[in-house]
Amino acid sequence: MEPRESKLRPIPAQFPKSFTKPDEPWHHYLTLDLIVYVLSYTLFHPWTCWILVLCLRAQYTPYGNIEMRIAMAWAMLMSGIGIFGIFSDRFAYGRPREVDLSEEVIVITGGVEGLGGLLADTYGMRHANVAVLDTKKVSDEESEERGVLFYQCDVGDAEQVERVAREIVEDLGPPTILINNAGIVRPKSILDTTASDVEQVFRTNTLSHFHTLRTFLPHMLESRRGTIVTISSVLGHLGAAHLSSYAASKAALHALHHSLRAELAQHPHGADIKTILVSPGQMSTKMFEGVKTPSNFLAPVIAPTDVAKEILRLVERGESGEVVMPLYARWISVFGVLPAGVQKVVRRLSGVDTAIQRAGLVKEKMVAAEKSG
Incomplete structure (x- = not known):
């Protein structure tokens, strides 16, 4: 008797990139x-x-x-x-809200790659209702493989967000969990940064949050439940040379998060809408690939999986809170009250203002002009 052919669809396996890297010392x-x-x-x-x-x-x-x-x-x-x-x-x-993933509709912006992609894949494997908004186009085969619905959308465009929102409500239902993760960076000096660069960074990193909140928050208020995750950065507290537009856009998100919490506290249906602010240090993603921290002991590069794990924990417990890691990022707000001279020494020792340039990520016209002169 001939064996029957397997009906299982083969899925190509690929080892994580960490396996291709040399082992580090203990x-x-x-x-x-x-x-x-x-x-x-x-x-x-x-x-x-x-x-x-x-x-x-x-x-x-x-x-x-x-x-x-x-x-x-x-x-x-x-x-x-x-x-x-x-x-x-x-x-x-306040008290945590009840979360049942089978009844939740999760919207993730910038969820094709990086931290957003990791969150989308995790929820997709758990058969949750996930909608990803991203400018990158994803094939139907990949969408089915990952168990996630992808909608090509520029979240910096209010009209596109509203259009896609109507499709999500029709396909999955009213959204109850919003993870605002989309972000871009343009590493340039302030004088080399064009108006177009600044506008693009703020459209993606900051204005997109206003668009998604105005679009999806009414559904949460109507159902009297929801969770909103705001992904910012520790650079929103610090600022850094050659990252002015990125740091400024992330600083705005801290103010937006606190304003959102204040408004929800005053809204009669806002008690069970939870808010989570995420302010990680440097993550091992493509955005800052090649950037090294001054001390792996004090300021390690954190894996997106560690950040994702904390976000998932708070979301699924139905709690509000903050995800701030690594350890130094929890105390970064104290930095602002230090004497100005101490701040200058700390910035110089940390290398926060030279890390991007050392990594070769800066496109500087000014430096080239000075050398030629």
């Missing part, structure tokens, strides 16, 4: 973020701290002994900090 993977992560589940975790107290009691350590007092005081301190954090988040963001 200390390359040792970062401040990793150390803090381990400590957060050991020395700084209330459960672990109380286990230590129980272990001391199991050895019949008297309560009056100095080691028992220190262990109990530390456990109570960690418990107090943990409880305060829970109440602080509940007071700031």
Whole structure:
């Protein structure tokens, strides 16, 4: 008897690019973020701290002994900090909403590649209703393979967003989760940046958020549930040489996010519409490929998977919040209150203003003119 042919469609497999790169030395993977992560589940975790107290009691350590007092005081301190954090988040963001992916309609801008593509593929594999808006055209075969509907659309154009929104409502239903991820960068000095460059960056990075919010937010308010994810950047707090338009467009998103939260708090149907602000440091995507941080220990390049994991966690828990990583990015707002001289030293040591130029991503007319003169 001849074997029957398999009806399963073969899917080509390709190893991630990391497999083609040479192995780094062991200390390359040792970062401040990793150390803090381990400590957060050991020395700084209330459960672990109380286990230590129980272990001391199991050895019949008297309560009056100095080691028992220190262990109990530390456990109570960690418990107090943990409880305060829970109440602080509940007071700031309210109760989480119920999220059932089978009933959600997810819209992702700029979701063909990079972080947006990773989020789209993850939801597609879980059979969620996903609509991706991107200027890149995707074939029907690839769309079916990824389990995602792709709509060719320039999100910087309000009319195109409104047109595609009507198609999404007809194909999938009213959107309930909006992930504003689309972004571009034009690495040039301010004097070399044209009006067209600035307009294009702001249209894609900033104005697109206004277009999608005006278009999709009414559906969420009508159904009284939703989640809005705003993808910004740590450069929105810092600024950087040769990235003026990009940094300015991302800084605007921080203000937009806080304004959105304030308006939703005043709207009678806005209680169950959650907001998430994402401000990552440098990610290992094509946008800043070749840019190196001054210290892999203090400022590691983060993988898009790590950022995506945190976004997915908050979205699926139905919570509001912020995704800020790596560790230094959480304290970047403190940078602005430092003395001006200290700020200058920190910027020079960090190399934030020279990283783009060292990576060879800047197209400078001024430098060429000076050399020729």
